[in-house]
Amino acid sequence: MPQGRTEVVPDDGLTTAQRRHLPLIMVNTGDGKGKSTAAFGMAMRAWNQGWRVGVFQFVKSAKWRIGEQTVFEQLAVLHERDGVGGPVEWHKMGAGWSWSRRPGTEDDHARDAAEGWAEVKRRLAQERHDLYVLDEFTYPMExxxxxxDDVVTTLRERPGRQYVMVTGRRAHPALVEAADLVTEMVKVKHQMDRGQKGQRGIEW
Amino acid sequence: MPQGRTEVVPDDGLTTAQRRHLPLIMVNTGDGKGKSTAAFGMAMRAWNQGWRVGVFQFVKSAKWRIGEQTVFEQLAVLHERDGVGGPVEWHKMGAGWSWSRRPGTEDDHARDAAEGWAEVKRRLAQERHDLYVLDEFTYPMExxxxxxDDVVTTLRERPGRQYVMVTGRRAHPALVEAADLVTEMVKVKHQMDRGQKGQRGIEW
Incomplete structure (x- = not known):
């Protein structure tokens, strides 16, 4: 955990309190595990603070349902039923984009991704969420x-207090430049190296 | 995401299915963010699969309550009330160790940590959980x-199908050697570098 001391005090005319509340662009990148997992962990924390959480999965097939989605649906129920936490929306590329007028196809991922981004852009303009998780969004960028340029400009110029977390390998340098918080997950050792495959409960 | 292909097929006499189900020792280390967050994200996934999750926080003050704890308490309620997910236990060093006979003090962290580890060891012997998150356990080791040696031997020789995730900076080489999956979180960029401090919803 970083301690509460800052390394530099920038000459930006803001007070510490103002600076503390600047919303962040965050990136989890690298070839190691934990990029998405940490992003969903952060979303869980944001939910607990009552934030409006929007998750947008940009690459996983709409047929592929990860455990986190089920958990966040349960958290959304808790919010609606018991008033705890914040509201959660979870959208998947393809058939999962709920605003898409046509059924998703497996074939047109590029169009799906562009539609997804257009929707995220509209939501940013409307300040619909407090935290956006753009999961595996580095790949449509790559x-x-x-x-x-559109992505970076839109994120930089987003109104209000909206946090954005982007995950995926090989984050574009322009995204890293625009981001406030960038973490690289590095594989030191993986059980697949000794012949193990993905496991339920661990990989999904 | 790693693909499903393995890099080597080990000569260990196990079938792929047997090998797939070997329980893992996992370590999230490094100076970057996301070590604990990814561990809690993995715990959320395990909960969703119905696993018995045990979280043991080894360093945070018992007075310091992180959002994840509240969320997992809600998930535990969901499990008890609606039968979804798995049971969750959350224990904190100090006053939070529920098996401790005396009230915790701020002063005796070493004894608290040793007590906590002794309890984890008993639980491993009893196969009480399917996933243990030993949060910030690298520090008591350091x-x-x-x-x-006790930690590494206990983890290596634990019975049954119990997964263990250890988080914290500077993981001991013997722990890394014993682990199946080790990820290093590397700080590329942090908002504190430009004078921002920790934020609610992001840091806790």
Missing amino acids: WGWVDV | WGWVDV
């Missing part, structure tokens, strides 16, 4: 499915 | 509050 593959040219969304425009990197 | 500071000599627990015996490194």
